[in-house]
Structures are given as structure tokens and as C-alpha cells.
Amino acid sequence: MKNVLMICLIAILSSCDASTTPTDMNAKNIIELVNANNINGVKEALEAGANVNTTDNQNRNLLLLATLNSNTAMAKLLVEHGADVNMQAKNLDSAFLYAGASGQTELVKLYLANGARFDVFNRYYGSALIPACERGHVETVRVLATTPNYPIDHINRLGWTGLLEAVILGDGSKNYQEIVNILIENGSDISIGDRSGVTALEHAKAKRQTKIIEILTNVNK
Template identity: 60%
Template structure:
């Protein structure tokens, strides 16, 4: 009887220890996520120095770096990247730090991620690049940065059948901001002839919408291509 009680006691203690260890691990991760959300740089730095996982994710699979990117927190992002954070790690909806920063117009974050392993073959939930939504939203500085980056897939076509140029025309409003976006893409050597899924080109769309500034840029590019 005494032996049975001893075995049960040992089993109970081991179970408690296992539960404690599991809880501690989760608590550490949650604390690190909260520290990033609260911009507690010193806390995050200390945890990383102790060996915390820099690619820790929350319940939505958002990495620490993606959480920092959501807040356009450049200093936190620099800290995380310095410790090896993956700039291409995607969450449940396929956002990555690089893709999100590009779509949001966070130019300094985009620069940081380009310098630290940003991949051009990782796409968002629309099978789009960082450039395409940047063009849609008129984030001129990001558009210039990405369009001028060597090897960047400027003519990538997303799931909707649209390039960055097409998206700037179809989802922009034809104002001067979008004229600049289109001019930037043209200057970077984009293919102005790629049509949408209905066979309609960006120039045709620009004309039908009365976007004279954009149409002028594309017409000039077309003439230059023919000469």
C-alpha cells in the first residue's frame, strides 16, 4: 500500500512539473508578444539575449516582426531583424512583414526588409507582390523603391489578372499621385502591353475612365516602344 502511494505521489509531482514547464513556456511567448505590442524595446532585447525565439507568433500566426510592422515600429523591427527575424514569415492571411510594409507604404521598413532577405517570390492572399497594393494605394516612395530594385518582378500578375500598372489604373482615381505611380513604373521598364483577363490594356482602361494624365504617359511610352 505504501509503495502504491509512493508511486502515485511521484506521478502527481511529475505531472505538476510538466504543467508548470508548459505554462512557463507559453507565458514567456505571450509576454514577448505583449512587449512588442507595447514597444518595450529593453524587455524584448533582454528576452532575445536570453535566447527567446525571435520568430515567436501569436494565435493568428503573426510573428513579432509582423506585429512591429503593423505599428510601423522601425526601431523594434531593427532590433528583431538584428536577431534574425524572418522578414518573409507569413501569418494566417498570408501577410508577411515585407508584404505588409509595402502595402502600407512604410518605406523605411521596406528598405530594412530589402536589406535583410526580402523574397520576391512570396505573395499575399491575392497572389500579389508588395508592389501591387502599393501602386493601388498610391504609396509613391515605396513604388519608386521597389520598381528600382534590381530583380524585382515589376510585371508580376496577381490572381485577379492584374499587374502593378493595371492595379494603379483600375483601383486608383487618375489623380496626379497615380500619374506619378504610372510614370515610375514606365521609367522602370514595366510592360505596358500586358492586358487584364478580358484582354483590355492599362491604356485602354485609362482612356475609358478619362484619366488623361495616365493615358498620356502610356501613349508616350507606346510611341517610344515603336520608334
């Protein structure tokens, strides 16, 4: 009887081990290597055939993980091996969208040069530009706003453009003044209002953002 029980136990344990396939282990390993910023380890894994678009349990691909960790060299390596800059996680983040939102200008440039799409949006139906405007990332805004055909006046789920977000959620300081100037210089439509029809100028007046009021008032003068 004891022998029978032992055989059954071994069979159950063997079945559990079999559920973890070599592919699962390889995926887990390369995700760990990326998170540890182990450049050489990741390079070796990719050269050995690891999938450059491996995802974790939140559907975050390796490139998004590198971007989340601000690991620029890792991101460059992954892009060189064909990583998808537009692949979205469960929360709809992508490497390109997150790079814009977090002000990682070098990565924004890299992703633009490697197929970044302008019709892929985050969970707020926002572009890479809108959160960059909100958070005062001047150089990132400059890169995106000057990119040919970039949707500078895209409206997110809240009813805001990048310009509206810079005024409504910004504090009117120098960075936000510069962002407003960049957007206007690159064709942003200051007449677009929020869901209630309130324009950026009207919001600036309500918030007493003196310098931004001057900038917006002087448009087309």
C-alpha cells in the same frame, strides 16, 4: 470524503496550471512586449534567449506585429536579432509584404537588405509592389520598381499587374500619375491586359484619366 474531494480538486487545478508551460508564458510575454513597443523589454528578452520568430495564434511573427504597428525601431531591433522578413501569417501576410502594402518605405528598404524574397505572395497572390501601386505609395513603388530583378510585371490572382492596379483602382491623381511614370521608366510592360485583355491605357480611357492617358500614349514615342 471532503478530504478526498479536496485532493481531487487540487490535482485538477495543478494539471491545468501545468498545461501552461514556461515556453508558452515566455512567448506570450515577448508578444505583449512587442505590441507595447517596449524596446528595452524585448531586447532583454531576446538576449535572455527568447525566440525572435515567436508567433501569435494567427502565426504572425514578432516582426510582422511590429510592422503592423508601424514600430520602425522595434522592427530594426528584431531584424538585428535575425527575424525572418518572409515568414507568413495564416492570412499570408509577411513583414515585407505588409510593409510594401502599407507604404512603410524605410521598412521595405530594411527588409530588402535582409533577405526579402520576391517569390512570396499575399492571399491575392500579389507582391509587395501591387498594393503599393493601388494605394498610391509613390516612394515605396519607387524603391521596389528600381530594385534589381524585382518582378515589376507580376500578375496577381485578379489578373492585374501593379500598373493595371494603379489605373483600375487609382483615381488618376498626381500620385498615380507618378506611379505610372515610375513603372514605365523601370520597364513595366504596358501591353499586358487584364483577364479580358483590356490594357492599362484602355482602362485609363474608360475612367477618363487624362494625364495617365497622355503618359501611356507617349510611351516609346
